[in-house]
Amino acid sequence: MRYEAPLSVEDAVAALAGQSGAHVLAGGTDLLVKLRSEMIEPEVIVDIKRIDGMKDIRAEEGGWRIGAAVSGAEMSEHEALVADWPGVVEAAGLIGSTQVQGRATLAGNLCNASPAADSVPAMVAAGAVARIVGPNGTRDLAVIDVPQGPGKTALEPGEFIASILLPARGQRSGDAYLRFIPRTEMDIAVVGCGISLSLDEEDRVTAARVSLGAVGPKVMLVEKAAEAIKRRVLDEAALDDLAAACSKAATPIDDKRGTVDFRRHVAGVLARRAAVIAVNRAKGDTA
């Protein structure tokens, strides 16, 4: 195995190119576990942290561009980002321990392509877009389209994610992410739910995106859940419909972390709770 720490995107792409066993290292909190357990035996590991811009959080057209090597802890410490996308930042902040927060990244969480990845439902709800660089140049791909199944991504050989864009959104908008875990910390989500929504002056939902994690082979955007609450004030009846839509959309499995029935039910519970938080945040925007 070789370790390379290129200083430019071009060098990184070159290092990755032509290597079937090449792996990108950003925060490393998944990669090193796989390396250790011999799940992977890379030819080369390409550390992208020394590339210019990878550690940056930059405002871009009213949204935020987050470099691929920005850690969860760095996001949590960025007040303007937290103010705009509290749900995404909180979701990233749920990944692992304080120690893991010092390293783990949005891009890494996404590329690990686990259906239970905490930050991915939040990014999907946010309508985030991944900027991918590779031998054929740069392309943008919606975050929802990056995972293709457990452990599989839409990235071509030699490509890597350079940054993630959290787009601009209007006034009276809010987002939230909640997950269920057996303990209070340190677990993988049994169910996760992200919601991003906007309200009009009468508190009716004008736009909504609802996503679920850990209830299917990949994170899912639940259009029917969003439809269930659009143009409505989120009263009990609307929340019931939201919860029902999420429970219905969930296609989970029984495994060591939870049962099918439990995950279906809790998907609805979390959607309700996340929606209430998101609405409060949306109202807080204009308060």
Added chain:
Amino acid sequence: MVEVVLWGSLADQAEGARKVEIKAATLRELLDGLGEKFPGLRPELKRGVSVSIDGRIYNDSWFQPIAPDSEVVLLKRLKGG
């Protein structure tokens, strides 16, 4: 003679008696006497037992004295963590 209380399933190996009398002044004499009088007990004695004498538990002290009026209870060999 010392009266020895056996645990329930041990009685099955001692002709059904829950209480047996053994001539013994020490723990060693007691264990030897039990094996002689009730050969069915030998496998369990070989695996090791603990003995409660007047509420205190003994494992291997052969020469621990036993008074004729002592309360003697055979126990499964105790294991700790």
Added chain:
Amino acid sequence: MALDDTKKTRDFKVVGTRPDRPDGIDKVTGRARFGADMVLPGMLTGRILRSPHAHARIKRIDTSKAEALSGVKAVVTRADFGEVPADVADVMDNCMAGDKALYDGHAVAAVAASSPAVARKALKLIEVEYEVLPHVTDVDEAIKPDAPVLHEGRQQETVPGGMSANVIARSEFGHGDIEVGLKQADRVVERSYRTAATHQGYIEPHACLATMGPDGKADLWVCTQGHYMVRNTCAAILGMEQGQLRVTASEIGGGFGGKTVVFLEPVALMLARKSGRPVKMVMSRSEVLRATGPTSSTSIDVKIGMTKEGRITAGFAELRYQGGAYPGSPVDMGAMSGFAPYDLENVKTVGWDVVTNRPKAAAYRAPGAPMAAFAIESAIDEAARGFGLDPLEVRLMNGADEGTKASYGPTYPAIGLKATLEAAKSHPHWSAPLGENQGRGVACGFWFNFGGDTCVSLNITPDGTVTVSEGNPDIGGSRASMTMMAAEELGIPYDQVRTIIADTGSLGQNEVTDGSRVTFAVGLATIKAARAAKTEMCRRAAMVWGIDEEAVEWEDGAARPAGPNAGKFPPMTLKEIAAIASNTGGPIAGHHEVNAEGAGVSFATHMVDVELDPDTGSTKILRYTVFQDAGKAVHPSYVEGQFQGGAVQGIGWALNEEYIYGKDGILQNAGFLDYRIPVASDLPMIDTVILEIPNPGHPYGVRGVGETSIVPPLAAIANAVSAAAGVRMTQLPMSPPRVLAALQAQADG
């Protein structure tokens, strides 16, 4: 053992205070050396190849490619060990599989190589041909007559005919007549309970470093609860004389019973023997979970008869414990201890020891007792609540006391159960208000506590300070306790005594650090060793003063004439006597070697408040209080620490911890990610109340405290969750899916 010199009411000067522990600085600065921290020149890395199957015949092992790899210095399989004595045959087989691999993770071969990378590569080059066999991991399945069989010919004479060969033993305890008792009852609660296997979860993986010369002399550095046990077991397996193997105990990073047996050590020694080089072996976390000694999973049926006033008229329990791949689950301990807190006329327990395709269960803190207590204390609680009775009052009404005939046979001397119940009843926790979705539970627990072989050597240095050598690894602060007891007895300051854990070459045989025995048994030996030294120092003073040694007594750190008739001499301090030791006969020491019998049993009552999230089935521990009898708390901070640690391990066992095997018999959660031990944010502070009912078997009244604290929590939490949920929880862990399902079933039905 003469203990008539016990001073019943004693003013302690050191015992009962809270000095800094002697190993504190080493442990907060990173200097302390644990199992994996040792290195030797020329050291090799040892690694183990493990079975990927739950049950398989090993048809062939070809190690030739691994042996040919550059950097590989030795490869070991079972064939290298040959025949071993019968009493270590199962241990041997567990350390390195013979004809069959009996569980996922069972060791089948090992290598020693020049680097971890080479060792990893070498393991991949070992070819093992398996014939996969049907397997069974569930205790109730393993009992069935058509279950896959692990071993033939191991069933004891105690098992009735016609049962599966996986049923190894049956035992029965109790007195009175259950049927008569049940007839006297106004209500009978009859329930079945199940508990999952859990792991001790010590943070330090097993590790050792072995060397062996061509002359057969060997040294072993190892993290263990008992280096004398390691010596004796390894010597037997390797066909060595015990005296030729010197074992040194490293600092130990937790054990809780899981380090009372060997796993790596005989293999490391064999690799060292074959390679002629030092070999270090360190387990990964996944190896620890797959292939060390978790506790039993259990299936328990209970019947409790109770009058409407709350008197228990009959108590019956049938307990089935699977102990993994070899005989010896702790079911007997469960069957003997479950009803021990109560004074019952009619009580009977039946225990079944069952083998399954899982790693061999090792001891885990009060082995066997927490599961039995979970089932029995749950049933008592259900019966009491069924009559609308106060569960604490019911326990007080039925509680064992001095003179009670225990369910396991003997009559109790002075015991502390009722003191813990009274303390619980008068504690503000018991009367604090509860909110919505909250519930409170109580439960009692019992543990035997042990003594066993113990040696202590206490030496007086020329400058009059004191060193204590003992042979029991210090797992929770025992060096502090020994130092305190030596200082107390000698009448000198705590900081003038230093206690070390001596290697196996320095003392005689010492029983393992287990059974809550160390503060009791090693403490007793330390006190006796100090007394021996005092006697000698009095003799030296008598020589100097020219009086009879009987006329000299020891008080406040100095020899003094025993009375006015003895003569008028100023006291001679320990330092003064030490300074002239060479002139009065030579170095001064005291030592004591004993099979310490007479440990006092211990009781606890735990009280816990929980809050349920009715939408997710999640349980939050709101408040927790431990009431336990310590006999005499030598260092109260570490007594509290034992109470708190045991309670929190119990919380994990009750709520989230479990071994999860797939249908393929493979362990699915071999890591701290999915084997979920409690984290700091899961918990409240754990309040403690120390009761002190002296143990008449110890000079200072000490009882062991380490194990009892894990016995009540499973039941206390189950009782609290059941109260909050309004539905009885009978299966552990009470994980959120299970609690939610129970809530929904109740709502539906």
Added chain:
Amino acid sequence: MSQIHVTTKINGDETEFLCEPEDTLLDVLRDRLGLTGTKEGCGTGDCGACSVAVDGRLVCSCLMLGAEAEGREVATIEGMAKGDQLHPLQRKFIEMAALQCGICTPGILVAAQSLLERNPDPSEEEVRYWLAGNLCRCTGYDKIIRAVMETAADMRRAS
């Protein structure tokens, strides 16, 4: 395999080492530099026993390659005391019996120090969540949490 030459600063000292590309920072600290105060409990970032600070940021050294330490500053438990002066957290852990076996203690101290550097007045809940990635199996955390809170109070009074 070719070894990588790394120049770094460990506990304030310029340090050079050679490591294999797959060596973790934990491997390097323990096996190449003899800094065995940092412990391995799991190797997967789930226990926190290997906690160190890298450029002031708390991380699990088992989840970082040794090669990544190039040009960084690493702080381990061995650098916590200044000469014979223990850090107040170290002192308090001993005083308050906040350790039993001691295997998790270095990681917890490094993590707690990192917390107090950022938040001199943490609530009990903040301490518990900050330390949620540091498993302790002996103490039930009670005395650890109390020791961190008391140290914070002492340090606030002293400053």
